[in-house]
Amino acid sequence: DAGVTQSPTHLIKTRGQQVTLRCSPKSGHDTVSWYQQALGQGPQFIFQYYEEEERQRGNFPDRFSGHQFPNYSSELNVNALLLGDSALYLCASSTRGNYGYTFGSGTRLTVV
């Protein structure tokens, strides 16, 4: 039973560019959440998707957007990249009404 799969594992982008990160949830999970983890800090909640809609959003600018597909997989898009967007981006899947979270290994984004 595959867990949460994220791609790519590493990515280097230039300031001002756009990036798309992908996440496939654990089998049986229908909810996907995205977190940003800067170096030396705890993960910060970006947003959560359920039934292909953004249900909750953290304190992140509109440059951060997402999408959930009918098969529950999800994308995180970041426009106009800043140096401060360099971080580990974590995807977590869960089932509605269940507090159990499964995290992926993350995508490490470096903006130069």
Next chain:
Amino acid sequence: GIQVEQSPPDLILQEGANSTLRCNFSDSVNNLQWFHQNPWGQLINLFYIPSGTKQNGRLSATTVATERYSLLYISSSQTTDSGVYFCAVGPISGGYNKLIFGAGTRLAVHP
């Protein structure tokens, strides 16, 4: 919003030692979890423990919800216990399983 504070921020142990990690939170929660992040970045769920006490092998956790704190105990530590331990809470008003993480406790266990 809710604040989550973890202590100590850093901890160095000799193999075989015991330790206690603490998590304080500023408001009522309906969800509290402990995670271990390994050196490759993978977050592994250790406990879902909004209240009470649980044990899993050498690890155990206790949450006193009325006093807004949780403790993670590691006994007979091993080098594989090294990494960062995070406490994460879900505020009652948050809904939808949103988690707010503390800054973590960085644990290094030396042989």
